[in-house]
Amino acid sequence: MWFLLRLVINAIALWITTxxxxxxxxxxxxATSDAVTLILVALIFGVVNAVLKPIIHVVGCFFYVFTLGLFALVVNALLFLLTDWIAGLFDLPFQVDGFWPAFWGAIVMAVVSWLISIVVPGRTDDR
Structure with missing residues (x-):
């Protein structure tokens, strides 16, 4: 259930970003085609972030420290561009027109997703 909620939150954040x-x-x-595309692209974005971001954090640790975390903005933009490329492989009608739209899109997507996550009740840890 948490996965589906996270997917919908990312799809809404992606829609607002567009x-x-x-x-x-x-x-x-x-509109139905757009909604399905947003959900599929949100799924791709989630998988890309879940798989690659931890690896990039470990490998690029020096750059994160050296740039005081600003390197994370570049990494997020590149992951957004990778999401666009993967969506293109599946012939999804989603397009990012270069680095700067990806840069600002990754920032907007992160902020909107975070704001929605604050409003929507999250999962509880029973630790």
């Missing part, structure tokens, strides 16, 4: 950041767009033929 409306706020020019250069990131979903070009489906209908």
């Amino acid at each position: 409306m706020v950041v020019s250069g990131i767009e979903v070009t489906g033929e209908s």
Whole structure:
């Protein structure tokens, strides 16, 4: 259940990102097509972040420390571009027009996702 909630939160954050950041767009033929695309791209984005981000944190630890964490913004933008590339492999109508839209899109997506997560009750740890 938590996975589905997280997926919906990311899809909503992605939808808001497409409306706020020019250069990131979903070009489906209908609203239903756009919604399915947003959910699938949110799934791809979640998998990319879950698999690659921890590896990049370990390998790029020096850069994170050296840049006082600003390197994370570049990494997030590159992961957003990777998500766009993978979505293209599946012929999803999702497009990011370069590094800067990906940079700002990753920031907007992170902030919106975080804000939605604050409002939506999260999972509880029974530790």
